[in-house]
Amino acid sequence: MRTLTAVTGAVLAAAGAAVLAVAAGPLGGGPVLWPALVRYPAGHHGFWPVVAALLELAGLAATASLLAQVRDAAHRRLPAVDGPTRMLTRAAGRDLRRRALKVPGVRDARLRFTGTRARPRLVMTVTCPTDAPLAEVCAALREGPVARYREAVGLDGLVVVLRFTLEYQQAKLL
Missing domain, CATH: 3.30.70.1350 (Cation efflux protein, cytoplasmic domain)
Structure with a gap:
């Protein structure tokens, strides 16, 4: 499980670095997203609040999972x-x-x-x-x-x- 988490983290970090490199300009300096993807949120006013709510739920789920792991580890070590x-x-x-x-x-x-x-x-x-x-x-x-x-x-x-x-x-x- 730790190996899978480490590989996923490395892949996501590499993808983030590639996006930053494209946006900053060393690899062309063009737009990161396609124009159709940029126009969609502009035409739908509820898009960003829904994205924020989904990310908040993902963060809460990750925090709950982390707390459960810490609790289980503590119970394995301490009476x-x-x-x-x-x-x-x-x-x-x-x-x-x-x-x-x-x-x-x-x-x-x-x-x-x-x-x-x-x-x-x-x-x-x-x-x-x-x-x-x-x-x-x-x-x-x-x-x-x-x-x-x-x-x-x-x-x-x-x-x-x-x-x-x-x-x-x-x-x-x-």
């Missing part, structure tokens, strides 16, 4: 829950991390609780060696520590995102 729930998730998170480190193949675990009370989310980043069986580690985490965490915080609808980071071992040269 929007009340204080007691946040304290409970932190306490249960320490226990979850301690239990996750006991799972074979787990070297480190980092937790981040985000979302809202209606849509809670836990992002768990687990570091494992390259030879660890990730499917088994995932199943062990899901059935053990993560299930306990859901019970402890009382959020049955908790979405848990597991991210695995592989720990590469450097070969020693003699």
Whole structure:
């Protein structure tokens, strides 16, 4: 989506620069629009107010979309829950991390609780060696520590995102 937005912006910027170059004169200095297009707004007095209203609606839609994106990004990064729930998730998170480190193949675990009370989310980043069986580690985490965490915080609808980071071992040269 970002690539599409960037390409669209580049194309529109290039088109704007071309129009400015034509209007300024280096490429001929002629009129930018065809004469028929210039005469149409002059004969219809409601043309420019309609154009202004349409552009205003497009601007409002873009602003609403931007605000929704910012809100969603904030909910992915910061918890929007009340204080007691946040304290409970932190306490249960320490226990979850301690239990996750006991799972074979787990070297480190980092937790981040985000979302809202209606849509809670836990992002768990687990570091494992390259030879660890990730499917088994995932199943062990899901059935053990993560299930306990859901019970402890009382959020049955908790979405848990597991991210695995592989720990590469450097070969020693003699």
